[in-house]
Amino acid sequence: MPKPGRVSKKILQHELVPEHRVLTLEEAAEVLRKLGVRPWNLPMISINDPIVRILKAKPGDIIEIRRRSPTAGESIVYRIVVPY
Amino acid sequence: MIIEDNKRNLDSVLKAAEELLPRNLYEELVNKLNEVPNLTKNEKIEIVEETVRDFIAHMIQPGEPVGTIAAQSIGEPGTQMTLRTFHYAGLIEFDVTLGLPRLIEIVDAKREPSTPMMIIYLDERYKYDGEKAKEIARRLEYTMMENILDSINYIIGDRTLTITLDKDMMEDKGATTQMVLDALKRLKLGEFEIDEENPYVINVTLSEKVLPDEYLYDIKTYTNIVDKVKRAYLKGIKGIRRAIIRKDSRTGEYIIYTDGSNLEEVIRIRGIDYRKVRTNNIHEIARVLGIEAARNAIIEQIIDVLSNSGLDVDIRHIMLVADIMTWTGKIRQIGRLGVVGDKTSVLAKAAYEVTTKNLFEAAASGAIEEFMGVTESIIAGLEPPTGTGTIVTGVARSLIRKLNEVKEVNEFEFEHRERA
Structure with missing residues (x-):
């Protein structure tokens, strides 16, 4: 693991990295209602993930990811931040 | 069908279509509508509706065993892959594992690929400058x-x-x-x-x-x-054993290929295009660029391996594999130590690998088999919860209580009648 201070914002511009965004509480509740799932049913993302560290998200936050998909053009997926 | 309204108008129909259709399909639809001349408004609405109807008809059904289909779709062409290790196409200088061994390496989520390599693009200034490329390549070599x-x-x-x-x-x-x-x-x-x-x-x-x-x-x-x-x-950079410059014959730009990989350090070197650096070490990508980048890398590399062997597998199957591998936020292998090992069912785990060990451990810890998955249901001869098997009929508890009340009343009446 790179040390916290060493995560460079450069990586956000890398081709492989899609756009990440932390949802507000209201948005998160709306997303969960729309999908009809519980937070722990979502795919996870580690708190140690370099992108999560740049976003300064906390465990329990839901992250919206806009993937560039070759089949759908763009697809939006959600991941929940887990503390491990 | 989309909007049940007699005064249908194109804007509201398109708006509904935008929500339902994937973005590039929607964009294509709008472009086509504008391109084709002499369409009346009603015709346009019909076209949009037909597109949406067709799209919904082709969506995957709930309960469809997509994992099994993906396994078959990758597995069958996989039997045609060679077991030999190949040279990288166009690069004679060093070996790169390709073909089936590399595919196994990816889905097994090996910590280090057997032949780590990087592809480094140069930034705008040095792209076409052979001398500068050589200088950067030398700076990389450990x-x-x-x-x-x-x-x-x-x-x-x-x-x-x-x-x-x-x-x-x-x-x-x-x-x-x-x-x-x-x-x-x-x-x-x-x-x-x-x-x-x-x-x-x-x-x-x-x-x-x-x-x-x-x-x-x-x-x-x-x-x-x-x-x-x-x-x-x-x-130089630790882990980079050799750096070779290649000129792309199409674009004329210089690209550096390295034997060995160290993404963390290379990304910080000046003069390279840090947005395009590639490595075949997926764990390194997960560590430096995050789990989503790792997912993209898995897809990219599986497709690369398959297309190098001349196989054409639909990308959706590969996306499913990558999604499952990165589900927990860490890279899991498809196998006993990863995806299968994380199953809760004892029988499903035992059916995969190391049967006795799994059964012994389950017996020692007093594990409970819930029969919720496909594998264990087949073993026990139950209806597997897939396809139509996902639908379960049940009776609400409140209803049972009500039925019991009715029964009690009936019995009470019956007793009374008998006594009378």
Whole structure:
């Protein structure tokens, strides 16, 4: 693991990295209602993930990811931040 | 169908379509609608509706065993792959594992690929500059003193070390005498100077600290010092064994291919395009760029391997594999230590690999089999929860209670009638 201070914002511009965004509480509740799932049913993302560290998200936050998909053009997926 | 309204208008129909359709399909639809001339408004609405209807009809059904379909779709063409390790297409200089061994490596989520490599693109300024590309490639290559040495000589009991450098190797690796002197300074061996007659010979006088008097005639101490000198760092990035420049015949830009991989360090080198750096070490990508980048890398590399063998597998199957591998935020292998091992069912795990161990452990810990998955249901002869099997009929508890009440009333009446 790179040390916290060493995560460079450069990586956000890398081709492989899609756009990440932390949802507000209201948005998160709306997303969960729309999908009809519980937070722990979502795919996870580690708190140690370099992108999560740049976003300064906390465990329990839901992250919206806009993937560039070759089949759908763009697809939006959600991941929940887990503390491990 | 989308909007049940007699006064349908194109805007609201399109708006509904935008929500339902994936973005590039929607964009294509709008473009086509604008392109084709002489369409009436109603015709346009019909076209949009038909598109949406068709799209919904082709969506995957709930309960469809997509995992099994993906496994078959990748597995069948996989049988046609060669087991041989191949050279990378167009690169004769070093081996890169391709074909089935590489595919297995990816889905097994090996910590280190057997042949780590990187593809490094240069940034705008140096893209077409062969000289600059060479310079950057040289800066990448990990070079130790050992790589440019001709010989190290010493006479036991004399305290002097004569280091002879290989001129050709130095030029090839792009190392300078100054680098060597700096390296020696860092080693703190003692006084050193360049030989007056030959600029490629350096004489080192070992200090008292490195070679104490009582060890003056000890060969082992000398060998240790020589090893230390050999391993001294000169330049480059750790893990990058070799860097090769290739000119892309189509675009004419220079691309650096490296043997060995170190994404963390390479991304910080100036002059390279850090947005496009690629490595085949997926764990490294997950560590440096995050789990989503790793997912993309898995997809990219599986497709790369398959298309190199001339196989065409639908990307959706590969996306599913990558999604499952990155589900927990860490990279899991498809196998006993990853995806299958994380299953809760004892029988499903035992059916995969190491049957007895799984069963013993389950018995020892008193595990409970819930029969919620496909594998264990098949073993027990139950209806597997897939396809139509996902639908379960049940009765609400409140309804049962109500039925019982009715029954009680009936019995009460019955008793009364009997008594009467």
